[in-house]
Amino acid sequence: MCGITGFWNPSRKNEREMRFVLDGMLDVLDHRGPDERGSRLYVDQGLALGHTRLSIVGLDHGHQPIEAEGGDYAITVNGELYGYKRIRTELACESLECSGKSDSAVALPLYLKHGLSFVERLRGEFAIVLYDHREQRLVLVRDRFGIKPLYYAMNDGGIAWGSEVKSILKHPDVPPKLCPKAAIHQMMQVMVPGSTAFEGVNALLPGHMLIVQRDGDRLIAKQTRWWDLEFPTSHESNPNPDEYVAGVKERLIDAVATRLEADVPVGCYLSGGIDSCSILGLATTLQQSPVKAFTIAFDSDAYDESNIAKLMAERTGAEQELLRLTEKELYGPAFERATWHAERTFYNTLAVAKWHMSRRVRACNYKAVVTGEGSDELFGGYPFFKQDWLGRDDDGGGIFAGAILAEEDLQHPDWMDLCGFTPSWIQPWMLTLKRVRPLLSQELQDLLVEYDPVGEVARAIDADQVRGRHRLDISQYTWSKTMLEGQILTWGGDRMDMANSMEARPAFLDHHVAEYAVQIPPEIRIRDGVEKWVLREAMVNVLPRELYERKKFAFMAPPAHTDPVKRQAIQEMISHWMTPERVSKLGVFDGDKLNQFIDDAWNETDGTIARRNDIVMNHALQLHLLHGQYVEGLPLPVVD
Numbered sequence: 001m002c003g004i005t006g007f008w009n010p011s012r013k014n015e016r017e018m019r020f021v022l023d024g025m026l027d028v029l030d031h032r033g034p035d036e037r038g039s040r041l042y043v044d045q046g047l048a049l050g051h052t053r054l055s056i057v058g059l060d061h062g063h064q065p066i067e068a069e070g071g072d073y074a075i076t077v078n079g080e081l082y083g084y085k086r087i088r089t090e091l092a093c094e095s096l097e098c099s100g101k102s103d104s105a106v107a108l109p110l111y112l113k114h115g116l117s118f119v120e121r122l123r124g125e126f127a128i129v130l131y132d133h134r135e136q137r138l139v140l141v142r143d144r145f146g147i148k149p150l151y152y153a154m155n156d157g158g159i160a161w162g163s164e165v166k167s168i169l170k171h172p173d174v175p176p177k178l179c180p181k182a183a184i185h186q187m188m189q190v191m192v193p194g195s196t197a198f199e200g201v202n203a204l205l206p207g208h209m210l211i212v213q214r215d216g217d218r219l220i221a222k223q224t225r226w227w228d229l230e231f232p233t234s235h236e237s238n239p240n241p242d243e244y245v246a247g248v249k250e251r252l253i254d255a256v257a258t259r260l261e262a263d264v265p266v267g268c269y270l271s272g273g274i275d276s277c278s279i280l281g282l283a284t285t286l287q288q289s290p291v292k293a294f295t296i297a298f299d300s301d302a303y304d305e306s307n308i309a310k311l312m313a314e315r316t317g318a319e320q321e322l323l324r325l326t327e328k329e330l331y332g333p334a335f336e337r338a339t340w341h342a343e344r345t346f347y348n349t350l351a352v353a354k355w356h357m358s359r360r361v362r363a364c365n366y367k368a369v370v371t372g373e374g375s376d377e378l379f380g381g382y383p384f385f386k387q388d389w390l391g392r393d394d395d396g397g398g399i400f401a402g403a404i405l406a407e408e409d410l411q412h413p414d415w416m417d418l419c420g421f422t423p424s425w426i427q428p429w430m431l432t433l434k435r436v437r438p439l440l441s442q443e444l445q446d447l448l449v450e451y452d453p454v455g456e457v458a459r460a461i462d463a464d465q466v467r468g469r470h471r472l473d474i475s476q477y478t479w480s481k482t483m484l485e486g487q488i489l490t491w492g493g494d495r496m497d498m499a500n501s502m503e504a505r506p507a508f509l510d511h512h513v514a515e516y517a518v519q520i521p522p523e524i525r526i527r528d529g530v531e532k533w534v535l536r537e538a539m540v541n542v543l544p545r546e547l548y549e550r551k552k553f554a555f556m557a558p559p560a561h562t563d564p565v566k567r568q569a570i571q572e573m574i575s576h577w578m579t580p581e582r583v584s585k586l587g588v589f590d591g592d593k594l595n596q597f598i599d600d601a602w603n604e605t606d607g608t609i610a611r612r613n614d615i616v617m618n619h620a621l622q623l624h625l626l627h628g629q630y631v632e633g634l635p636l637p638v639v640d
Contacts (some may be wrong), residue, residue, distance in 0.1 A: 272305025
């Protein structure tokens with residue numbers, strides 16, 4: 001697990017200048033790779049490759065960039081490539097040598113053998129930048145689900161890239177500027193796939209590669225898809241549930257076993273949910289020694305599931321590390337640091353909690369954990385998936401209402417055209433946008449006359465992968481193309497984990513598991529109204545009975561409105577960061593309307609509306625934080 005960055009500016013060939021720029025881009029990625037730093041300059045090309053390393057596999061043999069054939073080929077890799085020992089052996093039998101014994105070392109020989117199709121032979125979570133000097137070609141690759149981040153900015157001068165946006169913003173051709181359209185998308189929580197909070201900076205789409213070809217002093221780029229989560233146009237009739245239960249069990253065992261391989265100890269994240277408990281149960285059986293399990297506990301019974309996690313830890317004999325978090329940890333300096341690492345706003349302080357958890361993991365001398373992300377996406381775990389197929393439950397959404405479920409049914413023409421219905425997962429964010437609109441500055445009000453953010457997200461989805469599919473498949477696919485990558489795997493995943501030099505390995509997002517899961521008929525994914533039924537049955541002998549029978553729980557941190565102490569903590573941050581001068585400088589909000597909204601929000605008694613107000617306040621606060629941190633260059637606070 002590492003950080004990668006670099007640039008290609010064909011008309012700039014001053015070695016001293018190139019080194020100075022690359023060093024600045026690497027400096028802000030130290031947290032991703034504190035163990036080692038490497039670089040390679042092609043001065044005659046104006047091209048620089050940089051790498052910061054977190055050593056997990058091949059501790060003494062993983063220096064990057066990796067080169068071949070006298071430097072005609074060079075590669076940097078961020079992530080984990082599983083099955084590398086078998087690949088290395090197969091390559092050796094064909095007289096293709098790997099440079100070193102780390103997992104990353106197999107990527108370049110595979111490219112030399114298979115060309116651009118080499119990526120299809122990789123298993124794991126990865127982002128790759130490869131330079132082919134003979135072809136005058138640069139290739140940026142991102143894994144199937146976007147578990148590992150990779151961003152780029154391209155203009156007339158060339159291209160800059162990085163594992164995090166902050167490294168690209170250190171390049172002199174990419175000034176830090178927040179994008180007004182992206183600000184609106186952040187306020188409604190849903191980003192357009194491929195976009196970021198900053199003007200001119202793009203995210204490479206999951207399962208895609210960007211091929212950059214030199215043409216004189218110009219660079220020509222083309223983004224192409226090499227993998228997708230492809231649901232079938234029809235499912236098996238009268239399926240045998242036992243067959244699918246066995247298939248899930250077999251593939252998940254293999255995925256967890258694969259992710260336990262490392263040259264350092266590997267632990268597990270453990271919430272009280274089916275997903276992480278399944279991972280821990282399997283890891284316990286696969287490991288020779290007790291597994292270290294890391295759990296977050298909140299000071300609110302409505303949002304805390306640590307009691308179930310404790311039960312699972314006791315059942316498996318895991319060594320549990322329990323981290324209890326209150327308003328002191330969820331707001332203030334940690335909130336500010338989490339925002340800087342996220343590089344975008346987040347609706348709930350779960351991101352801050354994840355930052356604290358990765359910090360605790362490293363304090364316990366662990367660099368890697370296996371996690372449960374992706375299970376809900378593949379097996380229909382979220383309540384909005386069930387709602388799209390089977391209709392609304394009678395409970396009104398509970399604490400999901402306002403944050404995960406809308407309290408009313410909404411439609412949008414672009415989503416109706418794409419899907420035949422408006423997915424339930426985007427409806428609460430449509431209501432959030434409705435709440436935000438009156439608070440925006442006149443400039444953004446004018447922008448929204450011609451720009452439809454909800455429709456823009458729909459237009460970013462490949463219609464060919466949606467039309468003709470089952471409603472459940474459509475709901476799962478559209479969520480996975482937007483919120484999985486843009487939320488769960490970024491500010492809820494990699495960005496908070498790697499903030500403290502810690503690698504997360506989501507076993508459910510192994511592509512062998514995923515490609516099997518999409519073939520499972522909907523009535524087996526959700527059976528008799530029970531979400532993730534097939535996974536529950538596959539793990540029935542692993543999970544405690546209390547968890548096996550339990551409905552989906554909301555893994556969120558308690559919102560500020562639930563506690564007067566938390567309310568005071570966020571109000572102090574709002575008073576500091578959202579002064580009239582700062583609000584005016586950012587230019588996103590009408591200051592008077594925003595202040596009135598905040599005053600009214602603290603008096604709201606309807607729980608659903610109060611949760612939505614909390615979301616709006618978080619996003620508004622963080623937009624001002626991002627402007628201060630990245631545009632104004634204000635220093636980050638120290639966290640005790």
